[in-house]
Amino acid sequence: MIGASGILSLLFVASCLGDVIEDFEYLSVSEMCELLPPETSFLRPNTCDSWVSCAGNYTNLEQGGCAAGLNYNKELGRCQPKNLCANETEGAFIVDPSSSNCRGYILCKGQKQIKANCPNELIFHPRSRSCVYETQYACPISQTNKPSPACRSLSNHTRLADPVHCDQYYECVGEVLHSRSCPLQEAYDADLGACVPQDRVNCYETAALPEPENTFCVDNVTGKARTGYFADDLSCSKYYICGEPVAGKHDTEPKHISCPLGQYFDFVKLSCRDRLNVRCQLDRCVGANLTYVNVAGDCQSYGRCSGGLTVSLGHCPDGYFFDERNQGCTQTNYHYIACSA
Numbered sequence: 301m302i303g304a305s306g307i308l309s310l311l312f313v314a315s316c317l318g319d320v321i322e323d324f325e326y327l328s329v330s331e332m333c334e335l336l337p338p339e340t341s342f343l344r345p346n347t348c349d350s351w352v353s354c355a356g357n358y359t360n361l362e363q364g365g366c367a368a369g370l371n372y373n374k375e376l377g378r379c380q381p382k383n384l385c386a387n388e389t390e391g392a393f394i395v396d397p398s399s400s401n402c403r404g405y406i407l408c409k410g411q412k413q414i415k416a417n418c419p420n421e422l423i424f425h426p427r428s429r430s431c432v433y434e435t436q437y438a439c440p441i442s443q444t445n446k447p448s449p450a451c452r453s454l455s456n457h458t459r460l461a462d463p464v465h466c467d468q469y470y471e472c473v474g475e476v477l478h479s480r481s482c483p484l485q486e487a488y489d490a491d492l493g494a495c496v497p498q499d500r501v502n503c504y505e506t507a508a509l510p511e512p513e514n515t516f517c518v519d520n521v522t523g524k525a526r527t528g529y530f531a532d533d534l535s536c537s538k539y540y541i542c543g544e545p546v547a548g549k550h551d552t553e554p555k556h557i558s559c560p561l562g563q564y565f566d567f568v569k570l571s572c573r574d575r576l577n578v579r580c581q582l583d584r585c586v587g588a589n590l591t592y593v594n595v596a597g598d599c600q601s602y603g604r605c606s607g608g609l610t611v612s613l614g615h616c617p618d619g620y621f622f623d624e625r626n627q628g629c630t631q632t633n634y635h636y637i638a639c640s641a
């Protein structure tokens with residue numbers, strides 16, 4: 301994939317700056333094709349009479365030039381006579397369609413097209429065919445929508461993949477590149493050049509789908525938002541906090557908090573406390589940093605830990621009770637909540 305990492309870093313930096321307009325300034329033709337649906341044709345950048353046709357299933361990337369006297373029309377996808385002055389009288393002024401700031405015009409003189417710009421602060425009025433003040437004619441392309449070199453080459457409404465976000469894409473409207481988002485639950489299929497449901501999307505190879513929404517704070521019985529403190533089903537020393545819903549939407553970023561080493565979260569006291577004072581039905585070797593641990597429901601048994609998991613169970617002699625704190629069997633029964641029935 302030639303240049304893919306180059307595109308990626310270029311676009312990433314650019315989109316971080318929120319400036320998508322210049323993103324494609326330095327892309328090669330084959331790099332542009334990588335972002336476009338197969339077999340898309342466009343005007344070769346910085347030319348008027350050369351075209352590029354991106355590779356398809358059975359065709360390779362192809363480049364060609366128009367016959368002498370013709371220009372490539374990217375909207376029609378073919379070459380056309382280029383003399384804009386053909387039907388004009390000698391000395392006529394006409395609008396320069398390639399001008400992005402409305403200042404450009406063309407002077408028809410001796411069968412030739414002479415390009416020029418209106419003086420500063422004036423723009424070309426296509427109907428009065430003269431340079432006027434900006435208050436006299438609203439330039440359809442606003443100053444903030446700068447033309448993109450890529451869109452100057454692509455036909456109207458051509459779409460390009462966003463190499464980073466699969467649920468977004470770019471679209472040329474006129475000469476301006478716009479960033480677009482697919483509808484909810486959809487993403488941009490780089491082969492089809494369209495948004496499709498996420499479960500059957502074929503993302504551009506470096507584009508990622510958005511992280512699925514975190515639904516931990518949705519009650520899976522009622523379907524409503526839940527708030528407060530919740531157990532971590534994998535560890536007794538961790539817990540979640542679901543915040544209040546915001547604008548009717550459940551907390552999508554619940555806090556996941558760990559108690560200090562040796563403590564478990566107690567849902568009655570809503571606090572972290574000595575793990576021997578908390579019932580935990582999960583493996584008590586997890587996160588314990590101990591060799592032997594008490595066993596839930598049996599104060600005479602103990603578990604042996606290895607690699608943070610219980611690997612075997614043992615039993616103290618009759619009349620002895622296991623004490624995790626002292627790492628051995630003793631004749632004192634401390635009735636730890638951790639091992640009580």
Ligand SMILES: *[C@@H]1O[C@H](CO)[C@@H](O)[C@H](O)[C@H]1NC(C)=O
Nearest residue numbers: 337338339355356357358491
């Ligand atoms: C390429 O092949 C795929 C799968 O056979 C097909 O769906 C797609 O329409 C083809 N694309 C083109 C541009 O022919």
Ligand SMILES: *[C@@H]1O[C@H](CO)[C@@H](O)[C@H](O)[C@H]1NC(C)=O
Nearest residue numbers: 381382383384385386387388
């Ligand atoms: C000039 O007029 C002819 C005939 O009406 C038309 O086909 C052609 O597109 C026109 N050319 C331009 C540049 O307007």
Ligand SMILES: *[C@@H]1O[C@H](CO)[C@@H](O)[C@H](O)[C@H]1NC(C)=O
Nearest residue numbers: 375455456457472473474475
């Ligand atoms: C491109 O499409 C937009 C919206 O459909 C339209 O307003 C605009 O005139 C078109 N631009 C060109 C150059 O055809």
Ligand SMILES: *[C@@H]1O[C@H](CO)[C@@H](O)[C@H](O)[C@H]1NC(C)=O
Nearest residue numbers: 515516518519520521522533
């Ligand atoms: C709700 O989620 C919990 C864990 O998150 C799971 O144990 C339980 O089976 C789920 N209940 C239903 C009705 O899906």
Ligand SMILES: *[C@@H]1O[C@H](CO)[C@@H](O)[C@H](O)[C@H]1NC(C)=O
Nearest residue numbers: 560561562587588589590591
């Ligand atoms: C676990 O115990 C070992 C040896 O006693 C110690 O080096 C390590 O820092 C402890 N780990 C934690 C997380 O406290």
